[in-house]
Amino acid sequence: MNVLLQVQINIVSSILAVIILGHAYFNMNRKKIRNKIFLWILALTLLTLILETFSILLDGPEMRPYITLHKLVNILGFSIAPVIPFLGYMFSKEWVSRYQKEKIKSNYLLFTLPLVINLIGALLSYKGNGLFHITGTNTYERGTLFFILPTITYIYFSYNLYFIYKLRRKFSSSELVIFSTFYIVPAISIYIQLEYASYLTIWNSLTIILVFAYMFILNEQAYRDSLTGLENRLSYEHYAQNINKKRLQKLFIVYLDIDEFKMINDQFGHLEGDEAIKIFADLLVESFRVKHKRLIRLGGDEFLILLNAQKQEQVEACIQLLIQQVETYNTRAMKPYRLKFSFGLAGYTKAVDCIHQILETADQAMYAQKQSRKGY
Missing domain, CATH: 1.20.1070 (Rhopdopsin 7-helix transmembrane proteins)
Known part of the structure; x- marks a missing residue:
């Protein structure tokens, strides 16, 4: 016993x-x-x-x-x-x-x-x-x-x-x-x-x-997004539902979209499209090295970056670094296409009721930038 x-x-x-x-x-x-x-x-x-x-x-x-x-x-x-x-x-x-x-x-x-x-x-x-x-x-x-x-x-x-x-x-x-x-x-x-x-x-x-x-x-x-290793849409939804609204006063959202991504898929195949998405995700990680951030792939060629406790100047500096990193990649990679992106930046204001409104503002800014580049 x-x-x-x-x-x-x-x-x-x-x-x-x-x-x-x-x-x-x-x-x-x-x-x-x-x-x-x-x-x-x-x-x-x-x-x-x-x-x-x-x-x-x-x-x-x-x-x-x-x-x-x-x-x-x-x-x-x-x-x-x-x-x-x-x-x-x-x-x-x-x-x-x-x-x-x-x-x-x-x-x-x-x-x-x-x-x-x-x-x-x-x-x-x-x-x-x-x-x-x-x-x-x-x-x-x-x-x-x-x-x-x-x-x-x-x-x-x-x-x-x-x-x-x-x-x-x-x-x-x-x-x-x-x-x-x-x-x-x-x-x-x-x-x-x-x-x-x-x-x-x-x-x-x-x-x-x-x-x-x-x-x-x-x-x-x-x-977690299985292709890029970034967080996924479910992670964003969980974050949005549970975020303490008092912290929104220090929140910035950057909404990004790869330009002409459909053309990459159509002309060079979906494997090359996946490669472009992975490369862009890597460049996001390299460019946004500040603390208190979340890098998210919403789906397809759409990405979202949430930054807490950052000054707008820091966020803009990260975006400029991303632009430089993408240009450097285009020069070195010698791909038959150029990797390009559009973005929109939005921050918390007292008029905002929820994080989704900030996201919508950033989305509109990104879309306006993308439209202004058409035909360029």
Whole structure:
């Protein structure tokens, strides 16, 4: 009965992991590398929970007939454990690079070397005293090389946190919290389980974090434009419905539209049209580097920028920078067409009742600019 009480939280966590893994498998785009990695993290965490449960159930003299199975379960569990933080780094890297032209490069040979060392230590445990030792009475003990596993794990955790801090400008504030928690909480849990072996904290805490991470990923997919990585119309509608009206006194809206976009699609194909949209979105990110902004693709070739707590001069400077960036791109890209855009700028006034009125004013200004350019 004491053994069942010890593993009951593992059983509950395993059931939760099965549910999340099943839901994620059928609801995530499995063609995307980052989603594949996340599914592997979920699956390996579930497998490790199961292996840890069996390791406890198989421990003790009364289970001596199953001593070989006991050893194999622990070898597999010890071998898998550091793979999960390694995959965590790969997931973070793919997440940051998901909308970038150039992927972040890594020395995977160097990164996988600790996994090989850990695997050797686990295999040595079958007949000797490696990462663990199963006594003649079928009792589990930590081996003389046990220190290898937590050391490697903490190395991965530390590097992952360094990676996130180094590229913190590429993460949103909510992303920083989620990704940091993914490594900090398990690191604390490992320390607790190292000190108190009967407390099975590591994989249970990681399962809970993965649940929250999955919720975050689903939310990101719902409010993010898959082509450009910018926020989408749903995100704008959510923002408009929940914005505190008192903050509208410091709000500017820039409405942008790619000129002659239909011509690009008709003459050069929709793939080239998608490329033009992605390029323009990248130029928006490069040009509007101020804080407190939201870059949104409303749909098609229409874009929206919301800027809080900015002076109009700053907003106009960003627009001028965008104009320069587009011209520079046209000169360097040597495309058979020129990337052009029209824009409208509007800010809060006391006569405005809601954010949609500011948007309408910006839309009218953009349309007037576009009309004035026709025939130019």
